[in-house]
Amino acid sequence: MKSGLQRALGAVSLVFIATGALAEDHVGGDPEKGAKVFKKCKACHSVGEGAKHKIGPSLNNVIGRTAGTAAEFKYGPSMIAAGEMGLVWDEETIAAFVENPKKYLQAYLDDKKAKTKMTIKVKKEEDRANVAAYLATFSSEPEAEGEGETASE
Numbered sequence: 001m002k003s004g005l006q007r008a009l010g011a012v013s014l015v016f017i018a019t020g021a022l023a024e025d026h027v028g029g030d031p032e033k034g035a036k037v038f039k040k041c042k043a044c045h046s047v048g049e050g051a052k053h054k055i056g057p058s059l060n061n062v063i064g065r066t067a068g069t070a071a072e073f074k075y076g077p078s079m080i081a082a083g084e085m086g087l088v089w090d091e092e093t094i095a096a097f098v099e100n101p102k103k104y105l106q107a108y109l110d111d112k113k114a115k116t117k118m119t120i121k122v123k124k125e126e127d128r129a130n131v132a133a134y135l136a137t138f139s140s141e142p143e144a145e146g147e148g149e150t151a152s153e
């Protein structure tokens with residue numbers, strides 16, 4: 001009895017470890033490739049010195065930012081609600097968000113009526129991870145999402 005349970009628990013924690021490692025691999029994008037992907041975002045967002053809000057908020061220091069909280073940008077109510085519920089941007093959440101921003105907020109808020117003015121969808125998983133890694137280079141805490149581990153290898 002006991003040993004069976006222990007074995008089961010052991011298997012469960014192994015799965016957790018494996019999933020964690022996988023998730024990190026997926027999110028550890030390439031910032032240089034991400035710069036190319038960011039061309040798609042430039043119509044609405046800017047980064048770097050002197051970046052201003054355009055149609056979308058400036059994405060400087062977006063890593064660690066609570067969703068919907070850049071000063072002086074007028075967000076939609078769903079984005080603000082997501083931030084209030086605890087959504088914080090890191091490479092992982094950004095990569096997931098850009099796959100389908102509206103769906104992401106709908107799922108996050110559990111509200112089918114949630115919407116956003118950000119309409120672009122980035123289809124390729126690789127592009128999503130890369131653009132998230134690129135954005136991390138414009139944030140003062142890029143190592144927050146395990147990037148530091150990759151860099152110190």
Ligand code: HEC
Pocket residue numbers: 037038040041042043044045055056057062065066067068069070074075076077078079080089094097098115116117118119120122131132
């Ligand atoms: C058509 C214009 C448009 C494009 C293209 C666009 N965005 Fe956005 N983005 C927005 C708008 C508008 C918001 C604010 C959404 C809201 O308030 O609902 C936003 C919000 C965001 C946020 C949340 C920021 C915050 O302060 O909470 C992130 C992250 C983001 N965009 C990343 C990207 C990335 C990465 C790309 C390129 C793959 C991209 N966006 C392309 C318009 C755009």
